[in-house]
């Protein structure tokens with residue numbers, strides 16, 4: 597695949613903010629800038645990339661808390677997640693106080709995303725899948741030709757997203773994973789919001805939550 601990826605761990609929750617860009621044009625996107633905006637900006641400079649868009653998978657503070665500040669600094673739009681996460685994005689400052697993380701601004705996306713839409717990252721198409729459960733408006737981004745996806749907090753190596761937060765729904769999460777993600781090919785590689793990347797084949801075989 598023509599895309600390059602750099603992961604920046606942000607916030608005390610060690611969230612994987614992803615920089616994804618086209619190696620030829622340098623153009624790309626930042627996914628889930630949850631905080632530590634200066635660290636993300638330094639990584640953008642190191643990568644030598646040109647950020648066109650900020651995409652959000654969902655409205656939790658460790659994924660969205662730095663989006664407004666970064667969007668302002670770069671002059672780029674914030675796109676996603678599904679509008680069902682609006683209450684979470686509106687309440688980011690309160691979430692930040694509850695979790696003891698300073699300086700998080702509410703986010704008003706320039707555009708919401710819906711199931712089946714296609715977004716552009718570095719010149720390649722990524723399909724939007726709505727995978728509710730961890731949050732009601734959680735979306736994931738998949739590039740079918742490249743067998744590559746960005747899954748946020750839906751599916752992890754040997755685990756799944758937590759559903760004990762407000763708006764969580766475990767049954768909805770497992771249904772979304774089984775109906776929308778597990779049909780992807782064995783060698784489909786995905787990066788997630790926390791921890792290491794994995795493949796659909798590994799999770800289908802080993803993940804105890806989806807057997």
Ligand SMILES: [Zn+2]
Pocket residue numbers: 654656659730749
């Ligand atoms: Zn989350």
